[in-house]
Amino acid sequence: MNLPLPHEMYLLCYDVEKGRIESSSALVRGQLVRAAAVADLALAGWFRDEAGKAARTSTETPDDPFLAEVLDHVSPDRPRRWFTVVDHSWHTAEATMRDLLAATGVITADRRRALGLFPVHDIALPDPERVRLLQGRVRDAVLGGHDPAGIAIEDAVLATFALQGDVRTAFSPKERRAHRDVVRSLADRVDSDLPGLRKALDYSIAARRAGATS
Template sequence: MNQPLPHQMYLLCYDTEKGKIESSSALVRGQLMRAAAVADLALSGWLRDRDGKAERTTTKAPDDPFLAEVLNYLSPDRPRRWFNVVDHNWHTAEATVRDLLDSTGVITADRRRALGLFPVHDIVLPDPERGRVLRERVRGAVLGGHDPAGIAIEDAALATFALQGDVRTVFSPRERRAHREVVRAVADRVDVALPRLRKALDYSIAARRAGATS
């Protein structure tokens, strides 16, 4: 699937059996979109770690509008904390990715008002097989019995973020518990390739969940 990682992250949250976005990650999907974008940018060479901070490597920007938005939070002469890059504008990230997928026909997002008051979107994936193939590929990073060192780093990152965000369309709580050692090994692979990103996402998710329960 030749799509930016945040687009893939959004599609992983789609329940192809129920025909809707799953709910367990609702509170933190913005952070998941941001973290996936940061991973994409870092793996593509637009960002790098410099003394524990995210540094932009060029004044150019990628073609994808959301990747460009995330990258443009940084200037080449001002590195920022990884947490700040992940957490910045988290509240608009999901809608931005959703609208991009809608504009390209990957999904349809029909807006309506629940009870006549609250705006909601009815999301449809016209090609459910597309979502199923993506999900099984990412699940395979943890459940496929592979050596974590040989897993595509993109799949390892998506699997790790899905576990961090409790995206249950990808992994159930039982699967997470049953495969703890593999989960840890895949996360370690992500930490090597994308230093500090997983921890930044953890902090951002914790801040959101704490705010929701306070």
């Protein structure tokens, strides 16, 4: 049984061989997790695009706590820009998702202090094969030689967001370059089904990376 998209987005960043979360996406992982939640909500009908904004379609909330948190940022009577929904609380999203996955037993997260000063979490997987299968599925969307139109939209979303966030447990820079046409086709597919979301994630990622280099 597949987990919600934001859960899978976080797990996609796990390096099974090294036993830790990969580092290339560290700066933007919160945005990736939130964007995946927005995609999940939109695909399930909780959001719709209304004049380039995220409009909430119901006063009810989904069962998953993280999806509910993201949805509750948008009032049913006040649509918000897709960028605003993706970028909101980006700095706490990763920790929230990590704690939720730990609470449900999908991961373990032992807190310690590196050098006795800096808080870090040692992440481990009770079921590493689950993540290997997830990563293989997402990689196959780009590398498997399939017609992008036939790829499940959920896998197209995860692959596209992983490429945007430079998640190297999913794709290496060399693989990205070698499959430019498929990458573009999958991005177009996401834009067609979820208008405005990929661009919002691009803007949010650019803002974080610009801030880190200024």
